[in-house]
Amino acid sequence: MKQIRLFSSMAVIVFSAAGFVLGQGAIPAIAQQGQQAPPTIAAAMDREIATVEKEVVDAAQAMPEGKFNFSPEAINLQGSDYKGVRTFALQVRHIAASNYILWSQLTGDKFPQDYLGGNGPENLKTKAEIVKFLKDSFALGHKAAATLTPENMLQSPASSKSTRLHLVTFGVAHAFNHYGQMVEYLRMNGIVPPATANRKQ
Amino acid sequence: MKRFCLSLVVVTLLAGIGMGLELQAQTQNQASAPARSRSDEMLDRWNDIGNKLIAMAKDFPEDKYDFKLQKDQRSFAQNLLHAAALDFVLIRRISGTSVGPDFGEGDNPTRDQFKTRADVVKFVEEAVADGAKVIQQQGDAGLDKTSKFFGNRLAHNSTMWTFAIEHSGEHYGQLVVYYRANNLVPPASRR
Numbered sequence: 001m002k003q004i005r006l007f008s009s010m011a012v013i014v015f016s017a018a019g020f021v022l023g024q025g026a027i028p029a030i031a032q033q034g035q036q037a038p039p040t041i042a043a044a045m046d047r048e049i050a051t052v053e054k055e056v057v058d059a060a061q062a063m064p065e066g067k068f069n070f071s072p073e074a075i076n077l078q079g080s081d082y083k084g085v086r087t088f089a090l091q092v093r094h095i096a097a098s099n100y101i102l103w104s105q106l107t108g109d110k111f112p113q114d115y116l117g118g119n120g121p122e123n124l125k126t127k128a129e130i131v132k133f134l135k136d137s138f139a140l141g142h143k144a145a146a147t148l149t150p151e152n153m154l155q156s157p158a159s160s161k162s163t164r165l166h167l168v169t170f171g172v173a174h175a176f177n178h179y180g181q182m183v184e185y186l187r188m189n190g191i192v193p194p195a196t197a198n199r200k201q
Numbered sequence: 202m203k204r205f206c207l208s209l210v211v212v213t214l215l216a217g218i219g220m221g222l223e224l225q226a227q228t229q230n231q232a233s234a235p236a237r238s239r240s241d242e243m244l245d246r247w248n249d250i251g252n253k254l255i256a257m258a259k260d261f262p263e264d265k266y267d268f269k270l271q272k273d274q275r276s277f278a279q280n281l282l283h284a285a286a287l288d289f290v291l292i293r294r295i296s297g298t299s300v301g302p303d304f305g306e307g308d309n310p311t312r313d314q315f316k317t318r319a320d321v322v323k324f325v326e327e328a329v330a331d332g333a334k335v336i337q338q339q340g341d342a343g344l345d346k347t348s349k350f351f352g353n354r355l356a357h358n359s360t361m362w363t364f365a366i367e368h369s370g371e372h373y374g375q376l377v378v379y380y381r382a383n384n385l386v387p388p389a390s391r392r
Binding site: 047048077079165179188192 | 345357367378
């Protein structure tokens with residue numbers, strides 16, 4: 001009888017534990033905590049891309065056409081060495097070309113070789129052409145984000161050793177890095193970056 | 202006999218539950234076949250930009266720490282302090298703790314609080330290390346929880362980590378230009 005009681009007690013404990021474990025799996029922990037459901041990974045990445053897209057495109061639009069090829073080298077700042085750094089236009093083209101090489105690996109789209117990495121096609125000269133190249137690269141980013149699922153995000157596409165998630169997030173981080181440089185180029189020309197100007201209004 | 206039968210029933214039930222749990226675990230393992238996790242990826246991103254800022258903080262000459270290109274912007278040191286302070290603000294909200302030193306309200310500590318290069322380096326290092334610790338401790342489940350973001354609106358922790366990483370990236374880009382303005386090459390570009 002004592003043994004039965006012991007087994008019964010164990011069974012109750014294991015049933016309770018099993019119910020707890022299974023319950024956690026069946027009912028999302030977030031719901032138990034009264035928190036909102038997380039966005040899908042595709043939606044979350046799409047939002048990241050949209051955020052940096054707005055910052056970069058607005059900054060590109062803010063630079064007047066006549067100063068689009070500005071390089072800090074031109075202002076001969078005492079004690080500086082900006083020799084060979086990217087011009088404002090090349091910063092924008094570089095962001096776009098990097099977007100293409102990173103995000104096309106998720107979508108499988110084929111692009112001309114000069115779209116990928118580096119500074120993009122040499123024939124892009126005007127502000128309008130370069131901004132269009134930039135916007136089109138972000139459109140590709142939104143398409144790439146839409147392909148992400150919980151199942152594939154930590155897998156690598158055939159063309160890369162990086163995970164799909166990394167390819168998307170690296171593109172965003174890379175764009176922010178160059179956006180920071182664009183901000184400085186704008187300020188060197190007396191232009192307050194739109195993100196800052198809008199915040200002050 | 203009665204005792205034996207009851208024991209048999211209980212043992213069978215226990216075995217069944219055990220198998221069920223094991224199967225569930227196996228299924229979960231199969232479904233999550235990738236070796237890396239979302240929090241691993243987030244940690245990599247966090248450390249990548251964090252270590253870049255630390256490298257700059259250690260490398261930039263101390264006598265140029267108050268350099269800025271334009272009068273209406275942050276100095277080199279203020280950029281670093283601002284990036285790390287924002288990290289701390291978000292880490293505190295996500296972790297529900299008060300990690301890090303007291304730097305007052307907001308996310309723009311003054312140089313009075315962090316006078317030397319060593320002070321600034323320590324502050325940035327602590328922010329990066331503390332954030333990394335929380336990302337690791339909370340794992341994937343933590344990314345899907347919500348915390349108070351700006352304006353006290355709730356946001357998923359994944360969004361908040363991402364914001365901090367991207368914010369650091371933007372200031373890193375600004376500091377790259379500060380470097381070259383001083384005839385210096387950023388550490389990450391010395392290859």
